[in-house]
Amino acid sequence: MSFVQNFPFFSVILSLLCAVTSFFLDARWAKRLTLFLLCTSIGLQGSVLSFCYRNHMSYEYLMGHFAAPWGNEIALGILEPLFALLFATVMLCCVLGGIKRMERDVFPGKQSYYWIMVDLAHVSLLALCYTNDIFTGYVFIEICTIASCALLSIRENGRALIAAVRYMVFALIGSGLFLIGVIFTYSITGQLLFPQLYETIASLWEAGTYRFSMTIAIGLMVVGLAIKSGMFPFHFWMPDTYGRATPASSGILSGVISKGYIFLLIKIIYRVVGIEIFAASGVQTLLLLFGIAGMVAGSVSAIFAKRLTTMVAFSSVAQIGYIYMGLGMGTQAALIAVFFQIFSHALTKPMLFLSASQLANVSGGRQDFRSLCGAGHRHPVAGFTFTVGALSMVGIPLFAGFIPKLYFATSAFGLGWKTWPVLLALAVSTVLNVMYFLYTTILIWLPREEGARNHNRVMPQVETIVPAALLAGFNLMVGIHSSALTALFTQGIDLFCQ
């Protein structure tokens, strides 16, 4: 066994150690420790990814001394470290870009707690990527919920507290349903590890026994994770949650936390249930329909939003809708499109939140569209990154957002009755995206009118520019060099669905 193969385990343990150590440190050192952790994690995930890619291998790693089916283990191929790398990178950019604002939003005595929660959110995302045990998945879902609720409610603002309560109620309902789904599955199969579950479920389904119970269990797990990741019609917590948190938290919550749940869901669909049984159970069609409804409803709500961050948050509902539509399509081509969508949304949404907060800063701290008029001239860098994000969300070629739309459209053909709803939803959603994102982009670049509110132009700070610019760079890279990622995803899916 190569030394590199220990890295996923090391990164999980390192995150936990950093979280515990940060508890005894002051805010300055806790911040340094978290930044060190995220940088180290990027290095570790990168090495594991390159190791698995070069050897084209996936492997299972024993956690503890008990072998399957009793012990706990992690399993990884190419996709798991790739997504862990994405999550760590986006988290690093979010916290770097939002540090200044976070230090204003959070009471100085509590800032070290913020960094603990970032560490915990990071460890839970890693665990959701790597785990091969469904109950461990549940435990880290809850840790993720606690960390993200704390990241949201730590802001010294009453509204953030109410948003946190709403978020928490929906998240707890989601995890309750997921847990009961897990227990039903365990009752039927007697297994907790993914490969054993897969075999047992396949043999039970073939024998025709427990089909109804299994369908209910699959439905409960899917609905639980769908509520937590904000699928329509369970998206009511999203606008407040993303719109009221400090920008770094908004970026982390919308960019990576929801994707962590979705990645676990993809693992459950492909490695626990199996795509054929998932399709036969009928849950797949439901995902497609709700995904399409979310794409339209999210965009319509975004058009009517009165604050910039609320608009960006509602657009997340639409973007998550794309992901669920792709999962509902169920083909390998659609799965590649889903992975692209996760990538492009994780890279774009934090950038939009960071730049939106800077645009609001130079508009007297206000977020209504009238005050934001011409904000791009007052803060050109934030205006530029917001424009990149908006164009990517609309799906203009060269930007990351174009690739998943193209792949969804091409993979829609040959799906029978599903073809037309998918194509129609893509067209309608794109038009709606154009309406609100291009409108906002044009608005922030309008020349300032005579007699309009006089806001000062500010000098952009380096520490806020670099992360947003990095995210914009990654976005363009994904958009321009999509073929490399396609190859990586195709290889990853081969190993993933073995």
Add this chain to the structure above:
Amino acid sequence: MEQLFGNLLYNYEEVVAVILFSIGFCILLFSRNLIKKVVGLDIMDTGVFLLLASRGYIAGRHVPIIVDGITTAEYYINPIPAGLVLTGIVVSVSVSALMLSLTVRIYRTYHTLDVDSLYMMMSVSKGGKQ
């Protein structure tokens, strides 16, 4: 019908667990009082743990602690669900603690625990400061 009733009576732990889960779920979702929501959450989790613990119990077998030197698996009940329940309890306690701490902070800020009035306060001034 008779057979269904007999099955329900035979699986009474599951029936109670489902009832508890539904009660807790409805309170968590529909109750307007934040404290009641936390109580609902705990009832919901209790239902889940009852279901899980009853899965592991096998009538006539013993607690899985080796005292008489008997190491055959058939002598003991299944210990895995008990382990899962313990983990679940830890998770449930931490989530309840977090919810309660949020409730305290909300009460200090707004002097109410009623969710509807909180949401109303939140939506009063839209488009204002961040």
